Amino acid sequence: MIKVLNIIRRSSLIGVLGGVLLAAASLSSAAEEYRLSALTFTGNHSFSYRALSEQMITRVPSPWKRLLLGKSAEYSELLLQQDVKTLTAFYQREGFIDVLINRELAFNDRDQTVAVNLVIQEGKPVSLGRIEHHFAHDSSSRPYLDKVFREERGKLAVSRGQRFRDEAIQQDKTALTAALSNNGYLYAQVAVKPSLRESDYIADLLFEINQGPLCRFGPISVTGNHRTDSSLIVKQVAFKPNDRYSQEVVQRSQRFIYQLGLFQYVTIKVSTNESHHHVLPVELIVKEAPRLTTKLGVGYGREERLRFSGDLRFLNALGGGRSLTLTAKHSKLEPYNILLKLIQPAFLHPGAFLSLSPFSRSEKEPGFSIKRYGADFSYQQRFSYYTDGSVSYIYERDRLSVSEMTIAEALKNQDIKLYNKSSVTFGWVNDHSYPLFQPQRGWYHAATFTLTGVGLQSDFHFLRWIFESRKYTKLMEGYVFAVRAKIGSMKPLYEDKVTPLEERFYSGGSNSVRGWGRSMLGPVSSVNKPLGGNSQAEASAELRYPLYKMLHGVVFYDIGNVWSDYLTFPRSELRHAGGAGLRFQTPIGPIRMDLAWPLGEGKRSMQVHVSIGQAF
Structure with missing residues (x-):
């Protein structure tokens, strides 16, 4: 029996080869003049028709498209072969390592159509056994790491007794990496090592976690601002120098700065280097929006009839990041609507x-x-x-x-x-x-x-x-x-x-x-x-x-x-x-x-x- 990790790797190779087979499929379409009349599955006890059909290229058009647009699908032997391999890889990633998929084709020579039935023998799924999480040795940070792990453990997707699912395992790997990154461990790395007990159809998982050094924010600088005071921008930042690094806090700070309404884009660059230095200088990079902007609009609605709108916006009015907007509208329901809005962000x-x-x-x-x-x-x-x-x-x-x-x-x-x-x-x-x-x-x-x-x-x-x-x-x-x-x-x-x-x-x-x-x-x-x-x-x-x-x-x-x-x-x-x-x-x-x-x-x-x- 193939090891679980090798199955996942082999599935990805099948996906790469799929692109080559797709190109070949177009060459064989001239010889395959049959059209697809039906696509069915039998033996699919664990997955619905929709879940399986979404993995395939071969599809039967919806009744709406067939009725209103006259659309139908051409039958392609090459594409169907590729779809069988794709479905096999899908089942294996979902823990069914012994799955077998066979095709049953029913040709109608008079109508030049073919009905496809995929017969699936799912086999016994692999279940999860022991799930262990090992941190790299660091006695000074271990109490804090244990606290972070306890907070995150209840959110993890995989647990003992569940069916092996590659997607859930990768989801937990990503979640653990993000949790460590949001608590100061920017360089954290998580590796997953599955081990299959073949006779029992049980896979044990070992998450090896190398948290790396504890990182902190360094000095903060601002570039790209010509009209906006740097102190106003820095006030929107949700962290201070020497705070623990957190990717979530970086993203929140970026939203706060953008919400000022003064910039076309905002980028927060946290400087890292190959030596994994634990103090991270921060650069706030902004591009200011035009100070004066105008917008004109016209539309139509059966209730409002023709409607017109105009918008005049002046940024950094009166200083301090304030904006002043004059809006005017006209329609049948609103003969006039004039609004002057001063915003203090x-x-x-x-x-x-x-x-x-x-x-x-x-x-x-x-x-x-x-x-x-x-x-x-x-x-x-x-x-x-x-x-x-x-x-x-x-x-x-x-x-x-x-x-x-x-x-x-x-x-x-x-x-x-x-x-x-x-x-x-x-x-x-x-x-x-x-x-x-x-x-x-x-x-x-x-x-x-x-x-x-x-x-x-x-x-x-x-x-x-x-x-x-x-x-x-x-x-x-x-x-x-x-x-x-x-x-x-x-x-x-x-x-x-x-x-x-x-x-x-x-x-x-x-x-x-x-x-x-x-x-x-x-x-x-x-x-x-x-x-x-x-x-x-x-x-x-x-x-x-x-x-x-x-x-x-x-x-x-x-x-x-x-x-x-x-x-x-x-x-x-x-x-x-x-x-x-x-x-x-x-x-x-x-x-x-x-x-x-x-x-x-x-x-x-x-x-x-x-x-x-x-x-x-």
């Missing part, structure tokens, strides 16, 4: 921002129009790479335009058209989704809590909270299943009887329950104008799949509604919608068109939504 702590944002904007919604002007004073703190928190104080003066009927039905005959609002909002976001514009994996959670009627004189007093979660799951290459849930509620406080129209919840539209028009799901007036509500619940599910090159499709299901009262979410009043859409991928997100129908609502018209970006 690294306020009290790296990763913290203080901002002052005076604004003036006009909004036109189906149920009302409003003009607002005021200021937003905010503090934002980044707690980790994925988590942000914020607290904001907003004071604004609003002028509401609304029909007399809406005043009677929504505001209980209170003639409230010119008023002040003074609010404090707490926000929290935890975003593990990626990639940025078109998430395929991970989750997103957000919560906001607003209390209005504090601070300066406010004509409205209310409490509002909102929670939202999203989950993205990549099913296979190009296929993503996305779900979203959102719930919120609000109520007037003190002697107030109503909440302001512009702060209420509204459902329906391209980013809501798509079977209804914008804001048209929920309470409406006697002339069918949306009144909004004080409680909202929504959920959506989407399957996103590839069609042709940059064109993707989606099928979706939405559910939700809005209710007038606080903490009111009757399940019997939830409304349902379903539909399908197209997405054309661009670097800044997809161009989106959705067709949606209300479900169980009798004869209601189809809704068409055109916009940019995913619905969620």
Whole structure:
């Protein structure tokens, strides 16, 4: 029987030879005129069809591609032979060292097709036995190393009795190396020596760890900065000279410096040498962004119609790394929106921002129009790479335009058209989704809590909270299943009887329950104008799949509604919608068109939504 380590090495050689066989496969395609009608596996007890087919070049196109694009796969004997070798190597890396894979081919001469069945005899898998970790002798650092190892041990993937998996072993090797590197041992090396007990199908693992010398950060220098003071950049660094070296701290410091918003790129160079010197000088290399930048944008959405935006940004305004940004927008829903934002980065702590944002904007919604002007004073703190928190104080003066009927039905005959609002909002976001514009994996959670009627004189007093979660799951290459849930509620406080129209919840539209028009799901007036509500619940599910090159499709299901009262979410009043859409991928997100129908609502018209970006 072959030693486990030799199997892994031999598998890698098979992968190299695969490239040569791929080239040869194209030469034989002319003689192989059969097309692949089916690909199946039998005997694959440990791995699914999907897991095995993803290892292969030979594949049967998805039903969507066969139906819509007429795609089919040519049968290649050479490629199939290579796939058998690749699958054999895959099984061996997963601990099945005696695996045998045979082919069963069923030719249909009339249709010129062939069905392929791969018969797999997995055999007995190799299990893990003793797992030992040996450090190089160093009595002075051994107590600290033992502490590091104890903290990391619970995170390791391999354990006694598990099936031998090369990927898990390499994962633990990488994790141990990273743990040592993050605790001062930059030059740590980890070697894994497997030993196979052939008769028992058991492999013992020995992790030999040479931690090397304990390293510390040396002096810090800055290069590439011409307008930005070096002391501001150094303040963002999460370490000091003589601190233990940590790669994780280096990466965190790089993020802090980049978050200043002053640089096109940031590099932290830690000087090492062949003699493994334990004091590591650090050089912060930056390239400053242009001091003045302008951005112009134009877009289209079925709800907003044509929209225009302009952005003027001035870096290092007033010194101290501050930035000043003037933003202007125009669309059907926002005839004008002007915002001036002054940001003070690294306020009290790296990763913290203080901002002052005076604004003036006009909004036109189906149920009302409003003009607002005021200021937003905010503090934002980044707690980790994925988590942000914020607290904001907003004071604004609003002028509401609304029909007399809406005043009677929504505001209980209170003639409230010119008023002040003074609010404090707490926000929290935890975003593990990626990639940025078109998430395929991970989750997103957000919560906001607003209390209005504090601070300066406010004509409205209310409490509002909102929670939202999203989950993205990549099913296979190009296929993503996305779900979203959102719930919120609000109520007037003190002697107030109503909440302001512009702060209420509204459902329906391209980013809501798509079977209804914008804001048209929920309470409406006697002339069918949306009144909004004080409680909202929504959920959506989407399957996103590839069609042709940059064109993707989606099928979706939405559910939700809005209710007038606080903490009111009757399940019997939830409304349902379903539909399908197209997405054309661009670097800044997809161009989106959705067709949606209300479900169980009798004869209601189809809704068409055109916009940019995913619905969620």
